Amino acid sequence: MVKPNLKVKIGSLELKNPVMVASGTFGSGEEYGNLVDLNKLGAIVTKSITLKPREGNPPPRLVETPSGILNSIGLQNDGIETFIKDKIPFLNKVKTAVIVSIAAHSINDYAEIAGRLNKIKRVDALEINISCPNVRGGLEFSKEPDSASAVVAAVKNRTSKPIITKLSPNVKDISEIAMAVQEAGSDAVSLVNTFTGMAVDIETKMPVLGNVVGGLSGPAIKPIALHMVWETARRVRIPVIGIGGIMDYRDALEFIIAGASAVQIGTANFVNPKAAVEIIAGIEGYMRRNKIANMKELIGCLKT
Numbered sequence: 211m212v213k214p215n216l217k218v219k220i221g222s223l224e225l226k227n228p229v230m231v232a233s234g235t236f237g238s239g240e241e242y243g244n245l246v247d248l249n250k251l252g253a254i255v256t257k258s259i260t261l262k263p264r265e266g267n268p269p270p271r272l273v274e275t276p277s278g279i280l281n282s283i284g285l286q287n288d289g290i291e292t293f294i295k296d297k298i299p300f301l302n303k304v305k306t307a308v309i310v311s312i313a314a315h316s317i318n319d320y321a322e323i324a325g326r327l328n329k330i331k332r333v334d335a336l337e338i339n340i341s342c343p344n345v346r347g348g349l350e351f352s353k354e355p356d357s358a359s360a361v362v363a364a365v366k367n368r369t370s371k372p373i374i375t376k377l378s379p380n381v382k383d384i385s386e387i388a389m390a391v392q393e394a395g396s397d398a399v400s401l402v403n404t405f406t407g408m409a410v411d412i413e414t415k416m417p418v419l420g421n422v423v424g425g426l427s428g429p430a431i432k433p434i435a436l437h438m439v440w441e442t443a444r445r446v447r448i449p450v451i452g453i454g455g456i457m458d459y460r461d462a463l464e465f466i467i468a469g470a471s472a473v474q475i476g477t478a479n480f481v482n483p484k485a486a487v488e489i490i491a492g493i494e495g496y497m498r499r500n501k502i503a504n505m506k507e508l509i510g511c512l513k514t
């Protein structure tokens with residue numbers, strides 16, 4: 211059999227395969243570059259950046275839970291100008307798509323960041339993070355269709371690059387939000403960000419995380435995330451990018467069969483830096499074994 215075609219399209223952006231590394235779990239790829247061949251990835255999604263630098267939340271900021279982790283990083287980043295100065299030169303050398311995640315507390319700030327990134331050729335697409343559970347107001351724009359659409363419309367007004375909107379699972383109906391951002395011009399949606407959670411130390415009777423609450427990720431959330439992706443993919447026309455506890459290629463295929471055009475690998479990178487690259491090889495092997503020539507045959511092929 212000829213080599214299976216793993217290419218997928220996210221708006222006008224073509225990816226060499228459907229496997230990206232999720233924002234906040236891979237930096238901008240520099241540390242991982244010594245361990246894995248970054249050029250094999252479908253895309254790198256960089257840690258969310260804001261207009262001004264942010265220190266993040268007080269420690270502890272990470273705790274393991276059964277089949278998952280809670281994080282309360284708090285949007286730590288160096289701000290847009292330092293990102294452009296320090297990270298873009300490295301990313302210029304990488305031969306895969308670069309998707310820059312952006313976050314803000316106001317619609318104007320989202321638009322401003324999008325405007326500054328629009329001039330940078332290396333940025334292939336933007337992922338609008340309206341779903342950070344760990345900063346005050348971080349979920350404000352993700353809860354209601356109108357506020358989510360307003361962010362997307364403002365960003366669209368300032369960029370010619372494809373837009374992915376990253377959605378929160380901490381809402382009444384995630385597919386409603388997905389439909390709203392589609393109408394506002396989002397080229398794709400990615401879901402899910404982390405679920406709000408917490409852990410308590412029974413000896414000190416204190417919260418384990420410095421920020422009290424955090425975002426839960428990892429295998430613990432996979433079935434819930436998968437259900438949200440399936441439901442959303444049935445309702446929108448734009449591509450859905452599946453995220454949530456994907457640890458191996460079988461998990462990735464579950465999301466793709468349920469309707470995801472691509473997937474993002476997050477928590478698995480902390481366990482095995484090669485996880486995403488191994489998942490790509492696993493998907494290709496599965497396609498060969500099952501004589502599937504093209505990813506298109508797999509996306510949303512769930513029999514119900």
Ligand code: RRO
Nearest residue numbers: 282283284285342344404425
């Ligand atoms: O930085 C964080 O605490 C964080 C962000 Br921005 C996010 O979108 N999701 C998450 O679990 N943590």
